Structure formats: C-alpha cells, structure tokens
Amino acid sequence: GNFKKYDVFVKMLAAAVSDGSDSVFVDLLTYADLESLKTKRASANAADAAAARATEAAEAKVKDALDAAEKAKKEAEEAARQLERAKRDLDDVEHRLKRDLEDARRDLEAAENRAPKKNHDEFFEMERRISNLEAERQVAEIEKEKLRQLREAAENHRLAAEARAANAVAEVHKSRAAISRIASLETDLTRAIAERDVAVDKYATEIRAVKAESDLVHAKLEAELDLALKQLDRKRAKKRAHKKQAAELASRLADAVALAQDAANGAERAIVAARNAADEETNQVLFERSQETAKTAASAAAAAASAGWSGRVADDVRAAREDVTRGPVDPSSPFRTTRGARAANREASSILALIGRAGRLFGTRARTR
Numbered sequence: 001g002n003f004k005k006y007d008v009f010v011k012m013l014a015a016a017v018s019d020g021s022d023s024v025f026v027d028l029l030t031y032a033d034l035e036s037l038k039t040k041r042a043s044a045n046a047a048d049a050a051a052a053r054a055t056e057a058a059e060a061k062v063k064d065a066l067d068a069a070e071k072a073k074k075e076a077e078e079a080a081r082q083l084e085r086a087k088r089d090l091d092d093v094e095h096r097l098k099r100d101l102e103d104a105r106r107d108l109e110a111a112e113n114r115a116p117k118k119n120h121d122e123f124f125e126m127e128r129r130i131s132n133l134e135a136e137r138q139v140a141e142i143e144k145e146k147l148r149q150l151r152e153a154a155e156n157h158r159l160a161a162e163a164r165a166a167n168a169v170a171e172v173h174k175s176r177a178a179i180s181r182i183a184s185l186e187t188d189l190t191r192a193i194a195e196r197d198v199a200v201d202k203y204a205t206e207i208r209a210v211k212a213e214s215d216l217v218h219a220k221l222e223a224e225l226d227l228a229l230k231q232l233d234r235k236r237a238k239k240r241a242h243k244k245q246a247a248e249l250a251s252r253l254a255d256a257v258a259l260a261q262d263a264a265n266g267a268e269r270a271i272v273a274a275r276n277a278a279d280e281e282t283n284q285v286l287f288e289r290s291q292e293t294a295k296t297a298a299s300a301a302a303a304a305a306s307a308g309w310s311g312r313v314a315d316d317v318r319a320a321r322e323d324v325t326r327g328p329v330d331p332s333s334p335f336r337t338t339r340g341a342r343a344a345n346r347e348a349s350s351i352l353a354l355i356g357r358a359g360r361l362f363g364t365r366a367r368t369r
Contacts, residue, residue, distance in 0.1 A: 033204070040197060051186045055179060062175040069168035072161035079154040083147075090140070090147045097137045104130045 004012065015021040107126055271291075 036200070040193070043193075048186075051182055051189075054182050058175045058179050058182070062172050065168035065171045065175070069165040072164045072168075076158040076161040079157050083151050083154040086147050086150060090144055093140050093143065097133065097140050100133050101130075101137060104133050 012021075104126065107129075
C-alpha cells in the first residue's frame with residue numbers, strides 16, 4: 001500500500017497477526033515463493049534481453065543494408081561520372097580524328113590536283129600521315145568499343161546497385177516491420193507475464209485461504225476428537241466403577257443371603273426346640289408361630305436383598321418377636337411362661353439380631369446407590 005507511519009504500521013501488523021481485522025492480512029513469502037519470484041524475474045529479464053538482442057541484430061542488419069545501399073549508390077554515381085568523362089574524351093578524340101582525316105583528305109586531293117612536278121616526298125608524307133590517322137581512327141574505334149563495353153558494364157553495375165539498393169530498402173522495410181512486430185510481441189509478452197503474475201498471486205492467496213480454513217477445521221476436529229476420547233475415558237472409568245460396585249453389591253448380597261440362611265436355620269432350630277420343650281398344644285401354637293416367623297424372616301430377607309428396606313425388615317421381625325413372646329392367643333394360658341416359650345423367645349431374639357444385621361447391610365447398600 002501507500003506510506004504509513006510507524007505506529008500505524010505496527011497496529012496494522014498486530015491486527016493482521018492476531019486476525020483482528022478482515023481487511024488487513026500478512027502475506028509471508030516462503031522459500032518456494034522467493035524462488036518462484038526469482039524465476040519470474042529471471043525469465044522476464046531473459047525475455048527482455050532476447051528482445052533487446054533481436055532488436056540490436058535487426059538494427060545492425062538494417063544499418064548494414066543502408067550502408068551497402070549507400071555504397072552501391074556512390075559506386076553507381078562514380079561509374080556514371082567516369083562513363084561521362086570517358087564519353088566526352090571519346091567524342092573529343094572522334095571529332096579530332098574526323099577533323100584530321102578530313103584535313104588529310106583535302107590535302108591529298110589538293111596534292112593530286114597539283115602539277116606533276118610536285119615533289120614526291122610530300123606525297124609520301126601525306127600518305128604516311130593518312131596511314132597514321134587511319135591507325136589512330138582504328139584505335140579510336142577500339143577505344144570507342146571499349147568505352148561502349150565500359151558503358152554497358154557501368155549501366156549493369158548501376159542497375160545492380162539500384163537492385164541492391166531496392167533490396168536494401170525492402171530489407172529495411174522488412175526489418176522495421178520485424179522490429180515493430182518484436183516490439184508488439186514484447187508488449188504482449190510483458191502483458192502476459194503481468195497477467196500470469198496476477199493469476200499466480202490470486203491462486204496463491206486462494207491456496208493460503210483454503211489452507212488456513214483446512215487448518216482451522218483440522219484443529220476443530222482434533223479438539224472434538226480429544227473431547228470425545230476424554231468422554232469415552234470417563235465413561236470407561238464409570239463403567240469400571242459400576243462393575244466394581246456391582247461386584248461389591250454381589251458380595252454383600254451373598255453375605256445377606258448367608259445371613260438369611262442362618263436366620264432360617266435358627267428359626268428351624270427354634271421350632272425344633274419349641275416342639276421338644278412344650279406340650280402338644282404349646283408345640284402346635286409355637287409351631288404355627290414359628291412358621292409365620294420363618295415366613296416373615298424369609299420375606300424380610302428377600303425384600304432386603306431386592307430393595308434394601310431395612311426399616312420394613314425390622315418391623316416384620318419385631319412383629320414376629322411379639323407374636324412369639326405373646327404365645328397363645330389366650331392371655332391366661334399357662335404355656336405363655338413355660339421354659340419352651342422362653343427358649344423360643346431367645347431364638348426369636350437371635351433371629352431378630354441376624355435379620356437386623358442384614359437390614360443394616362442392605363440399608364448401607366441403598367444409601368450407597
């Protein structure tokens with residue numbers, strides 16, 4: 001972003017690190033990001049260097065073509081000037097030779113028209129001059145032919161130079177078009193690199209956001225898993241405690257059953273003692289009372305084993321004791337104070353004590369539950 005003061009920058013950085021603001025975030029570059037950025041810059045620099053080298057090569061080629069065209073033009077101009085000078089010289093020689101030839105012919109005709117007494121030496125001199133002029137004329141013809149050939153060569157050289165110049169101009173146009181195309185491609189490449197960088201930054205931001213979200217979800221799942229494991233451990237501990245309590249209750253129940261069995265055995269012994277100590281009527285009454293006492297003790301033991309009702313057991317035992325103590329229904333019965341009745345009363349007291357212990361045991365179990 002733009003320039004920020006130091007304290008403002010520190011606050012923004014703290015908000016970004018602590019996720020205190022949705023509009024500010026910290027974009028940390030890893031080693032892979034730095035390497036990717038370095039590769040991007042290197043590729044961009046390589047592309048720029050390649051484009052610069054191609055531009056320099058094209059410019060050098062254009063310069064060479066222009067130099068060649070200029071050189072060919074200068075050579076053609078020089079050849080044209082030489083051809084013009086040679087043409088002028090040849091024309092001068094031709095005119096001079098023609099003039100001399102005409103003069104020689106006129107002199108020859110004049111000599112022929114002269115008197116016969118004319119000196120033959122002069123005639124021979126004229127013949128020699130004519131022969132020399134003819135030779136010079138032939139030399140001039142040869143020079144003229146050479147000049148014509150030179151003119152044709154110069155013309156061909158000029159045409160070749162013009163062709164090379166035209167080719168150089170065409171090459172210059174091609175090079176300029178190539179330079180323009182290279183510049184356009186360089187612009188397209190720069191734009192593509194910028195778009196790619198924007199896309200890479202966008203994808204990197206999206207990847208970081210998805211990674212942060214996945215890390216958050218992973219942390220939540222780990223927390224939920226830890227909570228579930230802790231709950232499972234607590235349930236297992238409770239289950240072990242319940243199993244231990246069940247084992248203890250089973251042991252206590254076995255003890256209560258043993259106590260009830262002892263109480264039943266004591267009741268049977270009391271019945272036998274009462275039956276042996278009293279007469280038939282007393283024995284009958286005691287037998288009935290003992291059976292009721294045994295039933296009451298058995299029901300009390302069963303109730304204590306199933307529900308732990310110690311108070312009810314104590315009431316039933318006290319009722320049984322009162323029944324045994326009272327003896328026959330008739331208050332004036334002589335068997336109420338007999339020795340067998342007292343023995344039955346003692347046995348009933350011992351049964352009451354045993355059943356009271358069982359009631360206290362299962363009362364403790366009920367309070368524990």
